[in-house]
Amino acid sequence: MATTLTPILSAFWDDPASWTLDTYTRHGGYRALDKALGMEPAAIIQAVKDSSLRGRGGAGFPTGMKWSFMAPPDGGPRYLVVNADESEPGTCKDVPLMMANPHVLIEGVAISSFAIGCEHAFIYLRGEVVHVYRRLLRAVEEAYAAGHLGKNVHGTGVTLDITVHAGAGAYICGEETALLDSLEGRRGQPRSKPPFPGVAGLYARPSSVNNVESIASVPGIILEGVDWFTGMGTEKSTGFGLFSLSGHVKNPGQFEAPLGITLRELLDMAGGMRDPDKALKFWTPGGSSTPLFTAEHLDVPLDFESVGAAGSMLGTRALQIFDETVCVVRAVDRWTEFYKHESCGKCTPCREGTWWLKQITGRLERGEGTEEDIDKLLDLCDNILGRSFCALADGATSPIMSSIQYFRDEYIAHLTPRGCPFDRHASTLFATDEKDSVTA
Template sequence: MSTQLTPILSAFWDVERSWTLETYEQHEGYDGLRAALKMDPTDLVAAAKESGLRGRGGAGFPTGMKWGFLPPPDGGPRYLVVNADESEPGTCKDTPLMMAAPHFLIEGMIITSLAIDCHHAFIYVRGEIVHVYRRLLRAVEEAYAAGYLGKDILGTGFDLDITVHAGAGAYICGEETALLDSLEGRRGQPRLKPPFPAVAGLYARPTVVNNVESIASVPSIVLHGADWFAGMGTEKSQGFGLFSLSGHVERPGQYEAPLGITLRELIDMAGGMRGGKKLKFWTPGGSSTPIFTDQHLDVPLDFESVAAEGSMLGTRALQIFDESVSVVRAVSRWIDFYAHESCGKCTPCREGTFWLKQILERLEAGRGHEGDIEKLDDICDNILGRSFCALGDGAVSPVTSGIKYFREEFEQGMHTPWHELFPAERNTLFAKESQPA
């Protein structure tokens, strides 16, 4: 095996009471903050740029460049908002990070706030994960008590408050502008851009919106240096990341490794495929990314290599499906989710996901109509690039890639229900009962 795990954010998750400030301080906790307080804010932004840190929330946009987009200070407030609304099917890296080591995020937020001259930062966390919300509240309390938050942090004169806000469970609020509207008390729907959040974000003020893992990676970069971080990963996708393996592997879980590791290596680390079965298909970055098959086992999991093969690295949510799973059924379940979570603001997404759902349910039940597959492709063409935000684009990804690699299974849906083609799947991955044929 050529690539080794790099436990950094996950280094002490197995320590008793790993989430406490005491444990965190025993593992270099807040040493990065102390170093950052002695640095000029422009040097912090430069360090983020030089490290090559790219957004860990899906898009992979350079983090330091995003910080640098803020206009010059004008005397008014500037905000940092952490997007912790992790809600896409299969995505599960931020939740365990916030549960096991929330102070990585708190320290990263303080350093980032120093860099962008922010004095009030927000964590927007998904409302259903009440246990994470409570843990974050406790971590913030500990940071205030220790002098890492509040007025005159560590005697430097820098002030910062952090507010933990629980959303109401709308997937659309993972989109940064919908998140900002929700945070302001409005209905969570995406805003028209421009203006972008860096210019007019929260309360119409300059705002940086970053993912949990992106911000949590900042303390180690400041403490160990940009070159240390850039020395991991690949030439254009530097650093480490959490790879979430779920589905049909022997040991599903979080595997922290340099970008560029392959799925073959990760499956080996996870003990192989469950029950010794053959890999059939998988998602490189969650359900909103085009699926891959066993022919993509050796594709380096970095932004450029995955994109070159026609998909996206996304959130590195690697959902693994073996040969017992119906592709049509899996895609149908995903579309159920996207149709339900569409905010309804734009017609292509609102109507398109509804019709995708109807057709896929027919094919799943073995009652497909002549021309259904062509109709699926046509609907996807009318959603892709035409919806108001990326939800529509993400919804069509599993459909178009599923047809591309497994068209014969969609054709079988014209006359044979899924449970006759894949009888072993009933008690494996999905719990929803099939519709009668």
């Protein structure tokens, strides 16, 4: 497996006007759409299945298989919905992709829609990122004007419209069925399944909900071929992906590389730790909802199988790096506050469970807890895990359970009136004054 970077989606992000149609066309944009429109829709789906492209939004479900699970055409509308509600702490790949190269997403939407028989696709965007919303709207306008969208795409008689929808800013809407409810104008809450979106999704019609990066990867597969895509990554985790490095790293940012690269290799490319004298303490392989890793996992290949075998999840490849100055209990407490706040409240395990998790982690962090509280945390996590409508509650338990697994002694060190044994002034992760805003 190659360990060098593979700039594909990010190939011309450094162009002075990378987001424009002219720049995208100059780099071969919309050639894949031309090729796809000359293929049978079933052949496009088969190519994506053969590429083994797995969803880049976290779960890693095969994209082509998801399309093939949709109910057969019955003459009614079918929908493609792009999940651009990027909201998890540490996850920051889709926003820069849409800012720097929105047309690769639009071309991917056009090809994917043609493949599944969709004539009206939606891009559901997190409402706070107004700058991205405006850029996407402008890119869609350019695509319509150039004939890449509309009633007669490339003169083939194919119809495709795209609506860019700005959500109201709720993490829960990253869950596909909550997103669909929000898109329909209702409160964003996960639905009971079955029926799954492939059978009854948006407006109760067959729908496929896919991540931004998943859809943006489709043009390359169609244009360059299946062998090109499977030639990168590993046998079961094929292709490339955007790895987001943040935290205590010298040069944070997006690193597009084959799946299977290691954090050690990525850290070398990023210039190493921010302070070379401060050792790596813990990190997340896929955002705050994935179990923590430590320095002993530096050489774990970052693919779905290897990360899973090591006890975590690849997720969105959001690599948050924390050095030895950071209190793991305080970091987990902050994440737990996020999940408590973002719970939609629909199901009891999540609504009540995340609230109690926050009460206990906060008490421990302040030095007001007991050793029984640590065991109570684990018991709560055990009662929450797998018992909620969606994965939000499961994600809330991941950093807690893994941090106790690797850093139980640090939790115990908080069990005195003085609370956290770490010098907050020595950490560059959190504000030193509780009245200040938190920096990360």
